[in-house]
Amino acid sequence: MNHPLRGSSAIVGVGLAGIGEAPGWSHLELLAQASLDALDECGLTLDQVDGLFTSNLNNFFPTLTVGEYLGIRPKHVDGTNLGGASFLDYLISATGAIKAGLCEVALICYGSNQRTASGRLVTGSDAPVWEAPYKPRYPVIAYALAAARHMHQYGTTREDLAHVVTSARDWANKNPMAFKRGPLSVEDVLSSRMVCDPLTVADCCLVTDGAGAVVVVSAERARDLPKKPVYFLGGAAAQWHRQISSMPDLTVTAATESGKRASAMSGMKTTDIDLVQLYDAFTINTILFLEDLGFCPKGEGGRFVSDGNIAPGGTLPVNTNGGGLSCVHPGMYGIFTLIEATQQLRGEAGERQVADPHVALCHGNGGTLSSQISVHLGDETTL
Amino acid sequence: MAQQIEDGEGPGPDRTYRDHLAAGDIKIQKCAGCAEYFFPPRIMCPKCRSRNYDWVEVSGGGEIYSASAVRRKPDRGGDYSIVLVDLAEGVRMMSTVTDASPTDVSIGQRVRLEIGDLDGEKAVTLTTASEERGS
Numbered sequence: 001m002n003h004p005l006r007g008s009s010a011i012v013g014v015g016l017a018g019i020g021e022a023p024g025w026s027h028l029e030l031l032a033q034a035s036l037d038a039l040d041e042c043g044l045t046l047d048q049v050d051g052l053f054t055s056n057l058n059n060f061f062p063t064l065t066v067g068e069y070l071g072i073r074p075k076h077v078d079g080t081n082l083g084g085a086s087f088l089d090y091l092i093s094a095t096g097a098i099k100a101g102l103c104e105v106a107l108i109c110y111g112s113n114q115r116t117a118s119g120r121l122v123t124g125s126d127a128p129v130w131e132a133p134y135k136p137r138y139p140v141i142a143y144a145l146a147a148a149r150h151m152h153q154y155g156t157t158r159e160d161l162a163h164v165v166t167s168a169r170d171w172a173n174k175n176p177m178a179f180k181r182g183p184l185s186v187e188d189v190l191s192s193r194m195v196c197d198p199l200t201v202a203d204c205c206l207v208t209d210g211a212g213a214v215v216v217v218s219a220e221r222a223r224d225l226p227k228k229p230v231y232f233l234g235g236a237a238a239q240w241h242r243q244i245s246s247m248p249d250l251t252v253t254a255a256t257e258s259g260k261r262a263s264a265m266s267g268m269k270t271t272d273i274d275l276v277q278l279y280d281a282f283t284i285n286t287i288l289f290l291e292d293l294g295f296c297p298k299g300e301g302g303r304f305v306s307d308g309n310i311a312p313g314g315t316l317p318v319n320t321n322g323g324g325l326s327c328v329h330p331g332m333y334g335i336f337t338l339i340e341a342t343q344q345l346r347g348e349a350g351e352r353q354v355a356d357p358h359v360a361l362c363h364g365n366g367g368t369l370s371s372q373i374s375v376h377l378g379d380e381t382t383l
Numbered sequence: 384m385a386q387q388i389e390d391g392e393g394p395g396p397d398r399t400y401r402d403h404l405a406a407g408d409i410k411i412q413k414c415a416g417c418a419e420y421f422f423p424p425r426i427m428c429p430k431c432r433s434r435n436y437d438w439v440e441v442s443g444g445g446e447i448y449s450a451s452a453v454r455r456k457p458d459r460g461g462d463y464s465i466v467l468v469d470l471a472e473g474v475r476m477m478s479t480v481t482d483a484s485p486t487d488v489s490i491g492q493r494v495r496l497e498i499g500d501l502d503g504e505k506a507v508t509l510t511t512a513s514e515e516r517g518s
Contacts, residue, residue: 129397130423131477133506134465137453141465144451152449152490196465197452197486245467245477246423250449 003234003265007383009095009106010222010229013042013215014339019328020179022209023116027058028069030211031111035070038213042225044105049215051076051103053090056110057331066109076103082237083366084279087214087335088373092235094216104217108338111211112330131245137196140204142244142368143282144196149250150284151198153299158198160302161283162189165202165325167311168280172322174312174352179208180326203283205324205333212335214342219383230342231383233359233376234266244368251299255292255363258374262361266376270294273376274357275317275344276310277337279365280324286310289363290318293374317354320344334364338375345379358382396424403438404505409496410438411474422474444471445509447492452485464488468509470496482510 015037018030031054039045052067052074059065063077078093080086087108094106127136136142150156166186172178184202192200222229238254238261241247263269270293278293280286287301295316296304304310310318321327321340328336341360343349358381364373393399396412400423403410411422416433427434445468452462464485468478480488481499492511499508 128423129401133501133504134477134479135453135463136465136477141451141453145449145465145467148451148490149449194452194454196454243423243477245475250467 005095005099006233006265006267007231008099008219009216009232010219011214011232011338011342011377012217012222012225012227012229013038013040013044014342015041015213016177016339017111017211018113019177019210020208021116022113025113025116025209027056027111027113027211028066029111030113030209031066031109031213032070034111034211034213035107035109038107038215042215042227044215044225046070046072048105049107050074051094051097051106053078053087053094053106053108054110055079055081055086055332056112057114058112074103082364082371082373084281084332084334085364085366085371085373086332087338088235088362088364088375089237089371091214091216091232091338091375092237092373095232095235098216098218104221106216107213108216108335109211109213110332110335112332113209114331115207115209128243131243139368140196140199140282143284144199145244146250146288146369147198147282147284150287153251154302156287156302158190159186160287160306161198161203162186163305164280164283164286164310165189167305167308167314168319168323168325170311171320171352172326174350175322175327176350178322178327179206180322199282199284205281205329206326208328208330210328210330212339214335214338228346228379230345230377230379233268233378233382234262234264235373235375236261236265238372239370242367242370247369251288253288253292253369254372255289255374258372259293259363262374262376266378268359268376268378268382273359273361275320275341275354276361276363277319277321277341278363279333279337280319281329281333281365283325285365286318288369289365293361293363312352320349320352320354334366334373337362337364338377341377345377396426399438400424401505404498404507407498409441409443409498409507411441411470411472412436413439420472420474422476441496442471443496444512445469445494445496447488447490447494448475450480450488450490452488462486466509468494476507478507478509480509480511
């Protein structure tokens with residue numbers, strides 16, 4: 001009865017590079033550093049990579065540019081641009097490609113030097129003609145509109161949003177790699193500079209450099225490699241709109257759909273999930289996704305986070321690396337959800353290690369709450 | 384079978400919408416098949432997929448669905464309003480409220496549509512509804 005992709009592939013190597021600031025380094029150099037580290041971890045080499053899954057905000061032909069830089073000749077590539085959700089989608093497509101025999105060693109990779117190169121959040125915004133005259137400040141305006149509507153409809157407060165930030169910071173304080181560390185209070189968040197009401201600069205993800213890489217092979221091959229395999233259990237993509245003005249209901253995302261289908265593939269219910277890594281580009285994301293992925297009822301996300309559930313010591317470890325709010329956000333964050341989940345499921349997360357986790361849910365968001373990708377990962381006990 | 388663009392058929396819906404605005408009319412599409420209004424402009428009804436539609440003048444009434452003030456330094460023009468407005472016809476648009484402080488626009492507020500000039504471009508803008516303006 002198992003879905004043919006369930007448990008068929010595994011993450012066998014992960015790498016990180018240039019997290020935070022990497023002055024003088026290009027996005028390709030950082031990407032390659034992370035990729036070599038990920039391959040070194042599992043004893044594979046660039047010459048063995050025959051599947052390349054990558055996109056970025058610098059290159060029009062990302063798989064061609066990255067393939068050339070790495071000096072590889074992949075026989076299967078995927079450069080689909082779903083914004084920050086892309087890398088979770090690549091894990092699904094890489095799993096399918098490996099199962100179908102299109103490639104054997106898949107490298108999923110990303111790099112960005114946006115912080116030291118431009119000092120600004122680089123986005124792929126392309127406002128259509130019926131939005132452009134209003135000068136919507138993308139991406140933050142989209143999330144501000146969603147937050148305002150959620151507050152109006154469900155009584156969610158700015159304090160609730162602030163608890164998303166402080167929970168992420170409390171996790172970051174356990175992660176030596178996190179870019180933003182140190183004490184942070186709800187009051188600090190509330191008194192931060194307003195960017196687009198109701199979101200302050202503290203409600204927005206960081207602008208950092210950074211690169212990540214993930215190596216994926218068949219489950220069978222994974223068992224012969226040095227690292228404890230982290231298996232793909234299920235995954236699903238969903239999308240209902242592109243522009244925020246075309247989103248049917250600003251308080252309900254397509255994560256409701258991707259989450260259910262990922263669960264149908266993995267057989268894992270929300271109560272089976274030990275930790276969640278989700279794309280917290282803005283504080284409202286965390287609240288929306290916790291609701292839409294079934295961890296609390298619709299409208300209760302604000303109270304769920306304010307009650308301390310997602311902070312260290314809470315009932316549901318969320319963004320244990322510190323997330324895009326406090327750890328790293330180099331433009332497209334998705335790959336870091338896979339890397340953190342892998343480190344947690346291997347038991348390699350140091351001070352921030354969750355006790356004995358077996359199942360992780362990674363969730364990616366792209367565009368303006370547009371692309372939603374849910375992935376379930378598990379250790380060998382879940383097969 | 385290929386769909387030919389006939390001579391004299393005029394531009395596509397996207398351009399037609401803007402041409403109407405430039406001529407002083409706020410018109411959106413109404414499906415000739417299922418009577419659904421739709422926006423943004425498309426070549427087919429998103430509900431029943433019919434390619435037959437009419438351009439219809441909007442009634443001009445709307446309600447703020449969500450609102451934000453984009454904060455900007457005074458020397459760069461100051462704060463401005465970005466909203467999503469639900470038209471009486473059931474479609475949603477991005478727009479801006481022009482006669483209220485950007486931070487005073489509230490969800491659920493009644494507004495009237497008009498055509499404004501935003502940096503030389505005609506666009507739908509909103510004013511807070513009042514008795515004498517209501518239809």
